[in-house]
Amino acid sequence: MERDVSVQEVMDREFVGVSESDDLRETAELMLDEEADSAVVMRGADPVGxxxxxxxxxxxxxxxxESADVSEAMTDSIPTVAPGMTIAEAADEMSALSTQRVLVSDGSELLGVLSEHDLMTASPFAPTADGPTSGGRERAVAGVSAGRGAAATEPGGEGRFTDQSLCEACGSLSRDLSPFNGQLLCADCRDI
Structure with missing residues (x-):
């Protein structure tokens, strides 16, 4: 049996840190140079956005x-998760909060950043008892639904997917996927 992979094992320990008073243009240039899609806004040693x-x-x-400061553009609500949390639990938390990234903190110190990309690239493959594939084992991503057809084969599925998976239009993690025009879509993409 494989052990659960923790957030600490897959989080990005190297992140871009800036202050609230930094120039936004310089911060954007830094993010481009570092190939980062976000920067953590720090006040001393404390993350504030x-x-x-x-x-x-x-x-x-x-x-x-016009010139702008980072404080004018930052999001100040920053969800955090514990480093010992499993990646399945972190994925559930991110889905519930509708966020693409969370900060990883042990309570007193910022340890890193965890993004949806980190979750998807580091998700362990676990064997399941459902049907054979090459090598005699079914491979499924832990914490993610089996995909198309899973709801149809499960009693009471009624075309809805109960586990978390990726929306085929926007790529976000969602618990609310439904078949629509031949794709599995989240509620936001179905409304478009």
Whole structure:
């Protein structure tokens, strides 16, 4: 039996850190140089927010060429998870909070950042008892639904998927996937 993989094992320990008073343009340039999609906004040793590529772009468009500080663009609600949490639990938390990243903290110290990308690239493959594949074992991503047809084969499935999986349109983790026009879509993508 495979052990559960913890957040600490897959989180990104190297992250871009900036302060609230830093120039947003310089922060965006730093993010580009570091190939980071976000930066953690720090006040001393304490994280106080996150600024993402989208936050920076929105601030640039609204500022119309005027200079802006990171504090004007950052998101100040920053969900955190414990380093000992399993990646399945972290995925559930991120899905419930509708966020693409969380900070990993032991309570007193910021240890790293965990993103949806980290979860998907590091998810362990676990054997299941359902049907054979090459090598005689079925492979499934832990904490993610079996995919198409799972709801149809389960009693009471009624075309809905109960486990978390990826929306085929936007790629976000969701518990609310339904077949729509031949794809499994989250509620947001079905509404479009």
């Amino acid at each position: 996150v600024v993402t590529e989208r936050d920076a772009l929105e601030a640039f468009v609204r500022a119309e060429g």
